[in-house]
Amino acid sequence: MRKESKIKNLDDLRLEIVRLKALAKEQEDYLSDQYHLFNDKVAAPVRFVKSLISWVPGADLAKNLFAKGRKDEDWLSKALRIGLPVVLNRFFLRKAGFLKRALVTLLSQQAVGALNKDRVSEVINKIADFIRPTRRGKHSVRRKVDYGIPPDSETY
Structure with missing residues (x-):
């Protein structure tokens, strides 16, 4: 049971690619429209409540307080x-x-x-x-270390 392909040459392949791209674009547009319609239906109760609240005096003060x-x-x-x-x-x-x-x-x-x-x-x-305590014990006092020859001596 092998399915026969409509594509016989390179031109048929290109036509099939164009047809599939057009079909994909059409389906994407349809799904996008359905998505926007769904969002509008879901947002309708929220819009209704907001319009009711806008008529209540002092609602803006409460809205800004809990914004x-x-x-x-x-x-x-x-x-x-x-x-x-x-x-x-x-x-x-x-x-x-x-x-x-x-x-x-x-x-x-x-x-x-x-x-x-x-x-x-x-x-x-x-x-x-x-x-915090400041370190003023014997650990914090730095001793001057003698390295032998002073730096200003003429040793050359």
Whole structure:
């Protein structure tokens, strides 16, 4: 059961290559269109929710407060932005009211905005340099070694 080939010479081979390239291009275009249609269908609920939120007054303030992608934030800033209000409310403001906790949360998040891992590491290095003992014992005193002939002598 051998299948007969349509290709008998070089011209037939070239025609078959052109036909297969056109077929591949057509299939790629079809799949690309289907992909874009699928993305539009998936994104439709998100667009609907965003349009509803845009009508709510004050939504922009909340959106900016929890916005992603701040370029100057690293992992430490993000962790402190979440963790610092939790720690303050849990341990220091246990019996405080809602307004006081909300105010402290906003202020602590603004304060954390100025922090990043470089600034924290600078402070830690300064504290470590202050705490580390300076070497002023007999190991740190360098003795002058006598090599014999002084360098300014006339030995030639």
